[in-house]
Amino acid sequence: MKGQLSYVIKPIMLVVTIILVIFFTFSLYSSTIEEKRKEKSLDLTAMATNTLLILANSEDCLAYQSKTTQGAYANIISIEKIEEFSEIYKEEEPECARSFDFGWRVNISEISLDGKVAKSWSFGAKDFSYNKKEEINFWMPVAIRYDSKDIRLGKMQIKIVYGELESIAGFFDMVCKTKTSKKTEISLEDDVKIENNKICINNRCRKLYCNVTGINEIKRGEYILSASYSQGKIFVTK
């Protein structure tokens, strides 16, 4: 009888032990994934604020620059630059505030004193990933400068997105801008199509800074991509 009980209990204990080990491992794994997700979300929030602040305060972006002192005024943006950016950067982010991890589009509205939108402009990425992993919308008041005695109230809103399209396009743009060679590990849920300086996933496309050679399609799956810059182009291999 004694032997029979031991014979039953020991396998049960083994099963319970295995279940506990699986539970701990799974908990740890899911906790890490959750933390990474939150980290990305925080990155995105920080990125949204920083991008708006850069756009509004950098002379290379929209900040009004005094012709006499050559200094920029905090959060006063120039109407000439707004019009120039909305004309030039209809489909891509301006280089002065480009992120290689995320994609964004900005909408600037001039607000009348009764709270209505009097005028609006926009620039930045035309398309975003179909399967967005993260998306944040953020806004900040700005002062739109027409001239020294006419500075009007405005709102600058940003939509910032993290997804496969932004991530892979960011990698290619970084290689192009830094003119170096780099490697990255990517995991794709959808096929990627590349044609010269255009990259598309699920018919959502982005314009790249350089033309891409060596590859025109990457099937879904996990890869280590290598990219190297040469004479205004980047050469990509899997």
Next chain:
Amino acid sequence: MNKKGQAFEMLGFIILAVAFIIVFTLLKTASTKGYVSTIKELYEIQEGEGFRAGINAILQTTEKRTGKSMIELLGIAAQLGNDTIYFGPTIGNINVTSELKKRFDAIYGEYHWYFKIPFELPPQKDIQIVVVADVSGSMCDDVYEFKNVPQIIDTLRAQGKSVSMRLFLLPGQLRCCPPIGIITCASFPSTEYFDCVTLNAAKCNLKGSTDEDWGNGLACAIEEGPKGGWNNYSIKIGIPLSDELPGSSDNCPKSPSSQQYQSLQNGINAAKNIGMYVFPFKAVTGKECCPSCNCGYSPGCGICYSGGNVFTKEQCLCDETLEYYMSKIANETGGEMIKLKDASEIVEKISGIVGSINITGIPYLEAGYPIPNEKNIRSVTFAIPTPSKEFLEFDAYQWS
């Protein structure tokens, strides 16, 4: 191992497993809480930066009529101690609180913001008084009483009132009963805060009996100004002193077309233009001791005229009209008519007027909505420069 031993072995294992799960859960919860709290803090920092930049943008916007930025207008308002700034006849008044409210409402929406800025400690506000004295014969004792005024001005200043006075005598010769004799500006001591000037009839465009034309005289005194000129931010007080209508009491007219009324109106307009409070001093007319105004040359009424006590029927009959005139100018300028029972009351009445002036304004400019207790409140403090190169703290709050 017996059955009991095996049961204990199993129980022990279960207790160990439960303990593991509890410890693991606690550690994981603590770790997640810490992480969430860090994320929250960082998120709040980011939002705070965005809010600071936003408030800065609002303050940089310009007001349409003046072309001045809101930060500039705030600085001026804080220095003036008044949220309404007058920019001259073309632009008019700009209410800074209202302008900022429109902008904050447009950006953050109603019921989601509040701001406050203390006014710059107001410099001690000057009280500048001009007195326009009728120098017709019956005013002798009243005008002579001003010899005591320099001393009372000094007393008031010692009590903390930054008061000064200029006495304007209308042109004429004030011959008084002995031992006073003739009164001129030289009859009064001149001090740092009190002096006397005689108005020029032609220059001041005085009408009728120029020694009594206190309406046009007041307008002229306002133009001449007090010793050292008008201070933009002072409290201005005008005191016409007379027992007759401006320019003469003939027929006691109340018609707006009359010379007397027009003189009064000129005085009212000038006072209103400069923001002056007028406190007319109505000297005794004789009506007080002779209600019928039919007392001949009654010495009992005690009005000194040209060296003797004389009752003047004409000014007695116009007593009511004089009250009407003096009440009108007082009412239209925010002052008050003072009916003197005796010349000796003058000093007391001047002290009373100066003493009643409250020079403390509102301590700060604020606008917005009550800050809720349960909400997550973002706040930011800005340094606002004033025209006197001081910096004042502007506190803004915003919530969702």
